[in-house]
Amino acid sequence: MDTMRDRFAPVVSRLLDEDPRVAVVLAEIGKDAFHDAMARHPDRVINVGIREQLLVGAAAGLALTGLRPVVHTFASFLVERPFEQVKLDFGHQGTGAVLVSAAASYDWPAGGFTHMAPGDVALLDTLDGWTVHVPGHPDEAETLLRHAVAAGDDRVYVRLSVQSNRQARPVDGAHLVTVREGRSGVVIAVGPLLDAVLDATRDLDVTVLYATTVRPLDVPALRRATEAAGTDVVLVEPYLAGTSTAAVNDALSDRPHRVLGLGVGRRELRRYGTVEEHAAAHGLDARGLRERIDGFLGAGRGATVRV
Incomplete structure (x- = not known):
């Protein structure tokens, strides 16, 4: 199966042909994939070289x-x-763009910590007005890229990863998808961690919600799920642990509830290893998730606590 990033250049190249407003700005990385598009649209495919501040400034211009x-x-x-x-x-200038990243939290372990960004979504959370898409499959990446480009002049971040779920889900750039229904808690799986969550909760009586758009969070869907399954919520994200706990807390602020935020830890892992080894080290494989979900939901049975 191809990767999300494999879909990026072909999809955006077609958008360049279809829409005269679309432009592409690169900083050396990924330029070869746009060779043909650059020949067709030399004024709208720009490579600024290894100058990331210029990359953003030129795009805003x-x-x-x-x-x-x-x-x-x-x-x-x-x-x-x-x-x-x-x-x-x-x-500050009130402009918009579509930022499309690669490498995610630890997609290229051999690149070291300079090429890892587990804090990217949390950092964007300090700014106003960003939509954040986290696809979990190449088909979803294609859909969400098209949504992002078509989103008027909004500010959109699309986070691509080499990690992928086994199958695509119907995503629309706005709503949570209910994958499984239960009565003893809600687990929100973000992007490429859905398969691990489904494996970890296979025999648990929990509702599993799938999120590929995390900002803004689909509050109505979350509230409906907690009405049926209770207000114990486990949030499983492929970036910094706890990034979206505030969004969940705000969504349920009028109800007693508990939230457990699982994701990439703050401690730097200084061995290269593999993507799978990094996931396991952060407790984001099925075994690690099951242990922590069991501990959280088991501790909450018979108790009502708000965090």
Whole structure:
């Protein structure tokens, strides 16, 4: 199966052909995949070289002229390194773009910590007005990329990963998908962690919600699920643990509830290893998730606690 990033260049190249507003801005990474598109649209496919602050600034300038820029590089170079430009050139100036990242939290372990960005979504959470898509399958990535480009002049972040679920789900760029219904808690699986969550909860009486759009969070769907399954919520995210617990707490602020946020830990893992070994080390494989979900839901039976 191809990867989410494999879909990126073909989808955006077609959008360049279809929509004269679409532009692509690159910082060396991924340029070869746009070779043909650059020949067809030399004024709308721009490679600024290894200059990530310029990458964002140039994209914001294109947005000010009325174009819809799609900006791509590794997450650590797209969100973390040029964060001041993301904050000012887009947010302060009121411009929009589609930021599309690769490498995610630990997709390229051999690249070391410089190429890992588990804090990217949490960092964008400090800014106003960003939509955040986290697809879990290449088909979903294609759908959400099209949604993002078509979203007027909004600010959108699409987080691509080499991790993928076995099958695509029907996603629409806005709503949670109910994958399984139960009565003893709600587990929200974000993007490529759905399969691990389903394996971990196979015999548990819990509702499993699937999130590929985490900002804004689909509050009505979450509230409906907790009415039937109770207000113990486990949140499983493929980036920094606890990133979305505040969003869940806000959604349930009028109800007694508990939230457990699972995700990538803050401690740096200094061995390269494999993607699977990093997932296991952070407790994001089926075995690690089952242990912590059992502990949380078991501790909450018969108790009502608000966090």
